[in-house]
Amino acid sequence: MCNLLVRNELRLVRESLAEGSWDAVLSDFSLPGFSAAEALALCRDTDPDLPFIVVSGTIGEQQAVEMMRVGPGITCSRAT
DSSP: OOOOOOOOSHHHHHHHHHHOOOSOEEEOSSOSSSOHHHHHHHHHHHOTTSOEEEEESSOOHHHHHHHHHTOTTEEEEEOO
């Protein structure tokens, strides 16, 4: 079974991470109001081992490399 929670504000991401136990975070690279890098930093502060998956058709190769350097368990892939 998969529980899915959609959050479109960084404050709501922070609250959700604090309230529950999550298996992974799935994120777009281009987010309204905050960036995937900000969400990733928040996730790393909350649970350094939580997989953070970025799926995007707009992320460039250099941006993907920079995201992967933040820590293990990060996957960047291009949506087609």
